[in-house]
Amino acid sequence: MTDNPNSEQAEFWSDGGGLDWVTFDTQLDELFAGVNAALLRIAKPKPTDTVLDIGCGTGATTRDFAAQTAQADGIDISTTMLAHAQKTAPTNTTFTRADAQTELLPADHYDHLVSRFGVMFFDNPIAAFANVRRALKPTGQLTMACWAPFKQNPWFTIPRFIATDLLGSPPPFDPRAPGPFAFADTDYALGILGDAGFINAAVQTHDIPLSLSGNAAHAAKLSSYIGPADSVIRAMNGTAADKAKIIAKTQEKLRDYEQNGTVTVPAKIHLYTAKNH
Numbered sequence: 001m002t003d004n005p006n007s008e009q010a011e012f013w014s015d016g017g018g019l020d021w022v023t024f025d026t027q028l029d030e031l032f033a034g035v036n037a038a039l040l041r042i043a044k045p046k047p048t049d050t051v052l053d054i055g056c057g058t059g060a061t062t063r064d065f066a067a068q069t070a071q072a073d074g075i076d077i078s079t080t081m082l083a084h085a086q087k088t089a090p091t092n093t094t095f096t097r098a099d100a101q102t103e104l105l106p107a108d109h110y111d112h113l114v115s116r117f118g119v120m121f122f123d124n125p126i127a128a129f130a131n132v133r134r135a136l137k138p139t140g141q142l143t144m145a146c147w148a149p150f151k152q153n154p155w156f157t158i159p160r161f162i163a164t165d166l167l168g169s170p171p172p173f174d175p176r177a178p179g180p181f182a183f184a185d186t187d188y189a190l191g192i193l194g195d196a197g198f199i200n201a202a203v204q205t206h207d208i209p210l211s212l213s214g215n216a217a218h219a220a221k222l223s224s225y226i227g228p229a230d231s232v233i234r235a236m237n238g239t240a241a242d243k244a245k246i247i248a249k250t251q252e253k254l255r256d257y258e259q260n261g262t263v264t265v266p267a268k269i270h271l272y273t274a275k276n277h
């Protein structure tokens with residue numbers, strides 16, 4: 001932990017990573033539509049409910065919950081992604097720049113805390129979950145989607161292994177450090193939720209196909225810009241030419257998943273739930 005918590009993440013998500021996310025916003029929302037459907041199915045919000053979307057990014061999950069509830073608020077540390085979210089905000093949503101770990105949120109306010117891949121990036125996850133839990137009503141529920149292990153997700157393994165074959169591997173990374181797979185270990189994540197004061201923490205691993213209309217070339221570009229292949233390219237100072245090679249090889253592999261103008265890649269995603277105390 002640093003004096004200025006989550007400052008590296010704020011920079012990454014407001015600059016390079018966040019800019020890419022905004023560029024590919026429409027495709028990412030199509031790709032992850034099944035994750036939002038699972039979150040809604042599990043959270044079962046009522047029309048009168050209030051929802052806080054943690055790490056809302058460009059706001060797709062906030063908007064999907066807003067369509068079924070009284071109010072959905074998104075918080076995020078990225079100025080870039082929030083600016084994009086605000087362009088298409090329904091009247092019953094707000095999008096606010098806030099660090100989920102430290103922001104003073106209204107106490108006992110929300111019926112639901114939800115997140116699609118927005119909770120794995122905290123310097124101090126116990127502090128962050130304890131902080132957002134205070135904003136949950138005593139009867140409220142947390143429902144969040146996090147990636148299952150990297151090796152179970154070909155959307156990531158395919159471009160990442162192509163990138164490391166070409167550029168070499170970056171130094172080993174603490175699997176629990178902030179990053180997309182920080183909550184892949186379910187015992188660890190359930191422990192964090194318990195230490196943060198949640199009760200009845202549970203997880204189910206879902207098979208949720210990631211589908212993207214268009215051909216393998218289209219999907220290869222997206223999978224090489226967002227996620228572990230991009231991390232390898234950044235860490236190993238890969239060039240634009242390296243990136244082009246990685247995209248071309250990823251395209252060859254993704255052809256196996258292309259059918260009738262859609263690329264569909266299987267994925268394993270942990271859906272965690274927990275209640276307030």
Ligand SMILES: C[S@@+](CC[C@H](N)C(=O)[O-])C[C@H]1O[C@@H](n2cnc3c(N)ncnc32)[C@H](O)[C@@H]1O
Nearest residue numbers: 013055056057076077078099100116117118121
């Ligand atoms: C993988 S993106 C997911 C974005 C969005 N939930 C989606 O599924 O499209 C992770 C998001 O978490 C946000 N984030 C990371 N650390 C955060 C923090 N401490 N507080 C609030 N948001 C954070 C990032 O800015 C980014 O928007």
